[in-house]
Amino acid sequence: MEDQEILVKFADPAARNVAFNQLVRKYQQKVYWHVRKMVIDHDDADDLTQDVFVKVWNHLGNFRQDASLYTWIYRIATNECLNFLSSKRRKFFLPLNDITTELAAKVEADPALAGDEIEQKLQKAILRLPDKQRLVFNMRYYDEIPYEQMAEITGTSVGALKASYHHAVKKIEQYVTQHS
Numbered sequence: 001m002e003d004q005e006i007l008v009k010f011a012d013p014a015a016r017n018v019a020f021n022q023l024v025r026k027y028q029q030k031v032y033w034h035v036r037k038m039v040i041d042h043d044d045a046d047d048l049t050q051d052v053f054v055k056v057w058n059h060l061g062n063f064r065q066d067a068s069l070y071t072w073i074y075r076i077a078t079n080e081c082l083n084f085l086s087s088k089r090r091k092f093f094l095p096l097n098d099i100t101t102e103l104a105a106k107v108e109a110d111p112a113l114a115g116d117e118i119e120q121k122l123q124k125a126i127l128r129l130p131d132k133q134r135l136v137f138n139m140r141y142y143d144e145i146p147y148e149q150m151a152e153i154t155g156t157s158v159g160a161l162k163a164s165y166h167h168a169v170k171k172i173e174q175y176v177t178q179h180s
Contacts, residue, residue, distance in 0.1 A: 001022050001026065003068065003069040003070070006019050006022055006023050006026070006069070007019075007060075007063070007065070007069065009022070010023070010060055010061070011061075020056075020057055020060070023056070023060075023069075024053055027070065027073055028049065028053070030070075030074075030143075031049050031052055031053075031073060031074070031077045032045055032046070032049045033142075034074065034077050034078070034081075034138070034139075034143065035048045035049050035052070035077055035080070035081055037126075037138045037142060038081040038082075038085065038131070038134065038135060038138065039081060039084060039085065040123075040127070044084070048077075048080050048081065048084055049077075051080055052073070052076050052077045052080050055076050055080070056073055056076060059076075067152045068149075071149055071152050071153055074145075074153045075152070075153045075154075078135060078153055078154065081131075081135070082131055082132075082135070085131050086131075121175075121176055121179060122172070122176070124175070124179075125171070125172040125175035125176055125179075126138070126168075126172060128171065128175055129168050129171055129172070132154075132164065133164050133165075133167060133168040133171070134168070135154070136150065136154075136161055136164040136165050136168060137165060137168040137169070137172070139153070140161075140165050147161050147162060
């Protein structure tokens, strides 16, 4: 179902639940994996994905359509991830390195990566990036989102995103070559 059809249905109170269920079915997996790449832990990703769709439900009636529905949902998911990671650091008074170590341990324990040494090494390298660089790298490398769409999602200029991606790639390359 097209986004526009979902939005039209959602505007009708009698069809709102059906429309929202269609929206969730269409975007839930994409949102989950976007969130999971940032927070690593399945349970955290599951909770945050649910939080994202609660926010979508609460604010979809006010969606102005100045961006695509997917971009808008992705922006909500991105903000939820960054807020979660920031809150986790503040809550436990953890410096960035301690969070990175905790998330790296989760990467090693993740059955989805079991036996894939190269993917584990890549994930550990990605975890060492600052949150925003990690976000940009994941969006570009894994999700293949064009810079223009990333700019809409993050509210950052295309030039800054390209620079961020370039720096992330260099840091990842450096980590992988040092740990080979």
